[in-house]
Amino acid sequence: MRIVVASGKGGTGKTTVATSLALVAAEQESVRFLDCDVEAPNAGLFLDPALDTRKEVGILIPQVDENICTYCGKCAEVCQFHAIAVIGKKTLVFPELCHGCGSCTLVCPEHAISEHLNVMGVLESGPAAQGIDFAQGVMNVGEPMAVPIIRQLKKWTPANPPAVEIRDAPPGASCPVVETIRGADFALLVTEPTPFGLHDLKQVVEITRELGIPAGVVVNRDGIGDNAVEAYCAESGLPILMRIPMERSIAEAIARGTTLVRAAPEYRSAFHSLLETITARAGA
Ligand code: SF4
Ligand code: SF4
Numbered sequence: 681m682r683i684v685v686a687s688g689k690g691g692t693g694k695t696t697v698a699t700s701l702a703l704v705a706a707e708q709e710s711v712r713f714l715d716c717d718v719e720a721p722n723a724g725l726f727l728d729p730a731l732d733t734r735k736e737v738g739i740l741i742p743q744v745d746e747n748i749c750t751y752c753g754k755c756a757e758v759c760q761f762h763a764i765a766v767i768g769k770k771t772l773v774f775p776e777l778c779h780g781c782g783s784c785t786l787v788c789p790e791h792a793i794s795e796h797l798n799v800m801g802v803l804e805s806g807p808a809a810q811g812i813d814f815a816q817g818v819m820n821v822g823e824p825m826a827v828p829i830i831r832q833l834k835k836w837t838p839a840n841p842p843a844v845e846i847r848d849a850p851p852g853a854s855c856p857v858v859e860t861i862r863g864a865d866f867a868l869l870v871t872e873p874t875p876f877g878l879h880d881l882k883q884v885v886e887i888t889r890e891l892g893i894p895a896g897v898v899v900n901r902d903g904i905g906d907n908a909v910e911a912y913c914a915e916s917g918l919p920i921l922m923r924i925p926m927e928r929s930i931a932e933a934i935a936r937g938t939t940l941v942r943a944a945p946e947y948r949s950a951f952h953s954l955l956e957t958i959t960a961r962a963g964a
Contacts, residue, residue: 681843681844681845681865681866681958681959681962682845682847682863682864682865682866683701683844683845683846683847683864683865683866683867683868683958683962684846684847684849684860684861684864684866684867684868684893685697685698685701685846685847685848685849685867685868685870686849686857686860686861686867686868686869686870686884687849687851687869687870687871687880687881687884688851688852688853688869688871688877688879688880688881688882688883688884689851689852689876689877689880690851690852691851692870692871692872692877692880692900693870693872693898693900693901693924693934694848694849694851694870695717695722695723695726695848696726696900696924696934696939696940697868697870697898697900697922697924697940698713698723698846698847698848698868699713699723699726699727699848699939699940700939700940700941700947700951701846701868701951701954701955702727702810702812702844702846703727703809703810703812703939703941703942703951704941704948704951704952704955705844705846705955706810706811706812707810709842709843709844710811710813710840710842710843710844711810711811711812711813711842711843711844711845711846712812712813712814712815712837712838712841712842712844712845712846713727713808713812713813713814713815713845713846713848714815714816714833714834714845714846714847714848715814715815715816715817715848716817716830716833716834716847716848716849716850716856716859716860717848717849717850717851718801718816718817718818718819718826718829718830718833718850718856719819719826719850719856721816721817721818723814723816723848724808724814724816725937726937726938726939727808727809727812727814727939728808728809729805729806729807729808729809729812729814729816730806730807730808731804731805731806731814731816732805732806732807733804733805733806734802734803734804735802735803735804735836736797736799736801736802737799737800737801737802737803737817737828737829737832737833738780738797738798738799738800738801738828738829739778739779739780739797739798739800739825739828740780740782740795740796740797740798741763741773741775741778741780741795741796741797741798742755742764742773742778742784742785742793742794742795743773743793743794743795743796744764744771744773744792744793745792745793745794746770746771748790748791748792749771749790749792750789750790750792751766751768751769751770751771752766752789752790753766754787754788754789755771755784755787755788755793756771756784757787758783758784758786758787759783759784760781760783761777761778761779762774762777763775763777763778763779764778764784771792775798776824778798779825779828780798780828782795799820800819800820800823800825800828800829801817801818801819801820801823801829802817802818803815803816803817803818803829803832803833803836804816804817804818805836813838813842815833815836816833817829817830817832817833826850826855826856827855827856827859830850830856830859830860831859834847834859834860834863847860847864849861853880853883853884853886853887857884857887858887858891861887861888861891861893862891864893865893865894865962866893866894866895866896866958866961866962867884867888867893867894867895867896868895868896868897868898868921868954868958869881869884869885869888869895869896869897869898869918870897870898870900871897871898871899871900871909872899872900872901872904872905872909873899873901873902873903873904873905873906873907873908873909873910874904874905874906874909875905875906875908877905877909878908878909878912881897881909881912882912885916885918894961894962895918896918896919896920896921896957896958896961897909897913897918897919897920897921898920898921898922898923898924898954899920899922899923899924900924901924901925901926902923902924902925902926903925903926904926919957919961921954921957921958922950922951922954924940924947927944929943930943930944
């Protein structure tokens with residue numbers, strides 16, 4: 681079962697929920713945790729993995745052999761991203777625009793194009809707390825595209841697939857979030873009861889609906905704002921599966937890198953129930 685934990689905005693407690701859900705799930709089943717927030721992965725601070733495996737990732741970008749190229753322009757015509765251009769007697773590649781689709785290589789009549797790996801970041805993995813099989817993607821600073829790294833992180837599965845895969849999504853509602861949610865069996869959406877929380881929740885709900893993925897909501901810092909999130913969930917048939925009230929001592933423990941279920945063990949049973957509900961809804 682693949683569970684993605686997402687939120688339309690940063691700072692809602694998404695990683696707090698994802699890491700505690702993983703710890704509780706790992707009491708009963710094999711768990712793989714994917715930190716898909718490749719621009720700023722931080723779940724490792726809570727799950728303390730021993731990262732012993734590393735792999736460079738990126739996309740294959742074209743390299744033109746000017747000795748063979750006839751400057752026919754077919755590669756530039758096929759490229760939807762304007763990442764290759766023929767200007768006079770020069771064929772130029774713009775790696776920052778290239779999506780690595782390979783079309784230019786396929787259409788080149790002279791076989792003048794070869795492909796080489798443009799390294800965009802690394803994947804790292806290793807055992808973490810409670811026997812969790814942890815993996816994260818780390819994007820190189822300045823890279824414009826997170827999606828290829830997330831896609832390869834999702835595919836980087838061990839020989840024995842886990843019973844439960846938990847993906848911690850990036851914040852926001854753009855392409856990296858869509859890629860993280862794609863293919864999941866259930867989306868757990870973490871929000872807070874404020875106008876900003878509601879605005880961003882609506883965006884990520886749209887994504888889950890477009891992808892046809894069942895979803896439920898966790899209201900974090902319950903009690904700080906208004907009832908608008910609750911009303912929206914009721915109107916849209918979105919179940920609220922858990923509420924985590926604002927408690928200063930818990931917030932301070934999390935700020936020190938302690939997981940929610942360790943800072944407040946009374947939440948363990950709530951996370952067990954949450955997992956059971958997700959399992960039932962994902963299979964429904
Ligand atoms: S398609 Fe091949 S031969 Fe034509 S311009 Fe591009 S690289 Fe050169
Ligand atoms: S690999 Fe695809 S995106 Fe990149 S230059 Fe070739 S056609 Fe364009």
